[in-house]
Amino acid sequence: DGGITQSPKYLFRKEGQNVTLSCEQNLNHDAMYWYRQDPGQGLRLIYYSQIVNDFQKGDIAEGYSVSREKKESFPLTVTSAQKNPTAFYLCASSNPRTGSLEELFFGEGSRLTVL
């Protein structure tokens, strides 16, 4: 089945450590996105990539980094510079088409807890 796979589902980190969240899609979508979700808040865009080897900052990129070396993969690194990294992280993808706004397809998320 086509879809988006995020791993790990749960991750614990000590303060000062970098962690990398994996996101893989087999939908053949060009665009991929990372969102952060906090309790009682909507989703906020961290980074997005519309094509391989290119990515753009979203609304809350500070303390995060990404790469897009392959179409299928868009890993997110939460660095030690991120002051409040405990959150639920969602990866999404879409297939841009001219003349319409494409649907976002989401993975099941990764919950990061900083101890």
Added chain:
Amino acid sequence: AQSVTQPDIHITVSEGASLELRCNYSYGATPYLFWYVQSPGQGLQLLLKYFSGDTLVQGIKGFEAEFKRSQSSFNLRKPSVHWSDAAEYFCAVGSSASKIIFGSGTRLSIRP
């Protein structure tokens, strides 16, 4: 400023009762409008979307939403809820996938 407001943080309805979840938005032009649903610990799934045409939009799982330009609203409705509808519901607006603004969500509980 562009924004999405879901005024109800938590709603409880009885199984079989009708449901309406409110969404109001502020946007420069008529944007694309969406409703997504999220089960606990899961990603989001698209219920329906609107950009133009008929202002009453049908979605999956028996949901519908009505766009009212004069009220800047896009409320989600279902005539009869099922226990499996318990989830968090997000309204979203945008002009491109990288410019979608999500509301803060409404958690729906179902009373047996």
